[in-house]
Every structure is written in C-alpha cells, then in structure tokens.
Amino acid sequence: MRAAAAAIALVLAGCAGAPPVACAPGETSGEVAQLFFGRNIGDEVGVSEADFEAFLDAEVTPRFPEGLTQVPAAGRWRGGDGQVRREPSFLVVLASDGALDRRALGEVRDAYRRRFSQEAVLQLTTPVCMAF
Template structure:
C-alpha cells in the first residue's frame, strides 16, 4: 500500500521540484528581462502615471485647461511619440492626516522601448521629471507610477 501512495504523489513532487528549480535562478522568484513576444509584437515598457486633481487646503481643483497646459508643456515634449490620457476616480491615503481621500484624477499611459538597462534608466528619468514637474506645479504630495513589461503591436 505504501508504494501506491508514493506513486500517487510522485507527479506532485516532480512538479514542485521543477517549479523550485525554475525559480532558483531568479531573485525573488520573478522572471527577468523582456516578455516572449510573438506575432511581430515588440517588447516595451508600459508606464502609467496617476495624477490627482485636488489641491491641498481646499484650494480650487486643477482645471481641465490647467491639466491640458501641463500635458502640452511637459508630457508631450517628453514623450512626443504618444500617450493616452484617461479620466479616473482615485483613492489614496493622505500622508499628513492618514485619511483615505477620493478625488477626480487623470492617468497617462505610455508605451516606450527599454531594450537594455541604460534605456530603462533613461525612461525612468523622463517619467520622474514629469512627476516632479506636476508635484511642483500643483503642490501635490505625489504622482503615482506603475510600470510593467508588455508586448505591443501597432
């Protein structure tokens, strides 16, 4: 009977060993490098920036015209190949009061090549310049940033 129980568990043990071996070569068990893109897709970085439109202290909200001017003066010259702007409703924890705030927001989605570490570093610098400019221009605590790898075809 013991032999039957062992044989029944063998596939699960083998799968666990293979999974452990696959993760051993990657820090934190995460895959490294570009995704395996197929069908002519290009490996790119997808960056999403999160901009709140409320101002501190009850000051008037950032207007559509002010946001558009910021995009025209800062975002467009930094990413002239294009981006997508979406209206959103955001929620975040205020670092000064600890309360959760909900506010109208905008997200900007950017797809950009980052073939090597130098290109990825340059991309991050451009994203951080946009973030810093918005924080200064509109007295914000932060501008969120999420990045991931993506397969892209236009």
C-alpha cells in the same frame, strides 16, 4: 536560505529595467508606464482640464513625443496623514517599443507635484507585448 536569497535577488534584478517578454509573432516587446495625477489641491478640485492640458503640452509631450493616452479617472488613496480620500484624477498611459526614460518620468512626476502642490504622483511601469 540561499535559495530564498537567490529568488529575492532575481525579483529585485527584474525591477532594474524592463526585462524582455516573450511576445507572439507580429508583436514587439516594450514597456508601458501609467501615471496617476490627482486633481485636488487641498480638499477641492484645483487642477482644471485646461490646467492639465497645459501641463501635458509643457511637461509630458516634449519628453514623450511618441504619444500618450489621457483618461479621466476617479481615485481613492491614503495620504501621508492616514486619511482615505476620494479624488478626481487623470491617468496618462505612455508606451514604448523599448525602455521608457526613467529620468524623464521622474521629471514629469516632480513637475506636477511642484506645479499643483501634490503629495505624490503614482507611476506603474510594466513590460508588455505590443502590436499595431
């Protein structure tokens, strides 16, 4: 029982921040966040590419001026009402050679939810090895 509790504590401690990863020579440890932004408002596409570009310019780039990658995506997810929906989306990838600013990530998610009437914005954050 104590061993299981210790294992759970170690796993949860790893979620508190990006632990350094063992990188190969020439690589740097860092962190990547992927943010998934749905484009539907209600049952129809309501966030145009121009709307999203304006959102990136106003909300994301000022908080993460090092750069980002934007990828069109097609998602499926189960909403709070239990219905599975297909939805065109945008995936934004942010990388840092240190820990990403969690407060800024939350501000971006909140701004998108408010601006485009979204139920959620998915964020995945992962420690990585990077090389340029």
